[in-house]
Structures are given as C-alpha cells and as structure tokens.
Amino acid sequence: MEPKSIMEAPYPQADERFFDEEAEQKMRFLMELxxxxxxxxxxxxxxxxxxxxxxACDEQTRELVEDNFWWLENxxxxxxxKFIPLGEKVSPAVSELVGSAEVFIPxxxxxxxxxxxERWRKxxxxxxxxxxxxxxxxxxxxxxxxxxxxxxxxxxxRISELVKQQEHLKSLxxxxxxx
Numbered sequence: 001m002e003p004k005s006i007m008e009a010p011y012p013q014a015d016e017r018f019f020d021e022e023a024e025q026k027m028r029f030l031m032e033l034x035x036x037x038x039x040x041x042x043x044x045x046x047x048x049x050x051x052x053x054x055x056a057c058d059e060q061t062r063e064l065v066e067d068n069f070w071w072l073e074n075x076x077x078x079x080x081x082k083f084i085p086l087g088e089k090v091s092p093a094v095s096e097l098v099g100s101a102e103v104f105i106p107x108x109x110x111x112x113x114x115x116x117x118e119r120w121r122k123x124x125x126x127x128x129x130x131x132x133x134x135x136x137x138x139x140x141x142x143x144x145x146x147x148x149x150x151x152x153x154x155x156x157x158r159i160s161e162l163v164k165q166q167e168h169l170k171s172l173x174x175x176x177x178x179x
Contacts, residue, residue: 026064029099033065034076036096040105041077043172044094044116050079054090057083057101117173124169131162 003009037053050073055065062083065072072078084090090104092113107113137143138155147155 029061029064029101030068030071033098033101033103034072034078036098036103037076037078037105040094040096040103043120044105045119048077050077051105052080052082053078054082054084054093054104054106055101056086056088056090056104058086061099061101120169120172124166124173127162127165127169131159131166134159134162 033055037051041047041049041051055061057065065081065083069078069081072081086100086102089095090106092107092110093104094107094113094116095102095104107116134155138152138159144152
C-alpha cells in the first residue's frame, strides 16, 4: 500500500550496488587538494585569485588531476597544473602534502618568502600574547571559581585553538611549508 503523503513514507535507503569506494577515494583526494590550495592561498593573502600550481605526484594521480581539471579549475580556482616527479622540490614556493602527492604554489622570489615569514612572525607574536593572557586568566583560581562554567570552558577551548595556531605558525616561520 502506497503512503498518502511523503511524511508517512519510509526514509529512502541507499542502494549498495551504487557504492564505489575507488571513486570516493579519488574524490576525497581532489577535495583535499582544493582545501590545501585554498589554505595556502589564504596564508599567502592572495584572496580568491586563480593560481597555477605545481604537483609532485605519481602517474595515476596525474591522470586523475588531468581528467578532473575542469572541476579543479572552477572549485579550486586553479588556472593550471604543472606536474613534476614525486620527491622533486620547487623553490621559491610554499607547499603542502596531499596524500602521497605534494602541491606547490610558486612564489616570485626568495624575498617574497621572507616577506611572508615576517607576516607570520607578527601573527605568531599576537597569538602568543593572547595565549599568555588567557593562560594567566585560567590559572587564576578566583577566575575559575567565580566565572560561569561556560566562560571557563570557552576560555579553555580558545587556549586549545591558540596552541594549534601557534604550532602552525612556528612551522611556517621555521621553514615548514616554505622552500
């Protein structure tokens, strides 16, 4: 018997015949590549401008990227991809690992890297100042006793976020992603 309304119908069940783990893995790689390119573009302060990337990868990954370039171009704002062998480095550039591949965004000059590192150093100083202020607050027994529980919890969460930011910025300033 057919239900009278969609509200009475059972929730649709996925048909496992259409599951494709290989396709899902490929899509996860492409999505991660876009995420990493966006993050690097953000770290560089380049906004949403289309950029060319260099990808150090194996032949299978190269084919995947070439076959789906139209998607990367639109979603990732990637204007082009140059391929190099795995393990090869690009300099000057910022880079990020994507699975077994490495994506590079080339920079104009080593001076541009120093400019970026200086910006990251300034961000690191601000993060460390806020972190010290919040750690002093949370280590104060009066604050912990008198402040509402949600404020104490939010302060602890913010400290955790700042520690992650601090580690990330230290890796950037210390070399990490910059060649």
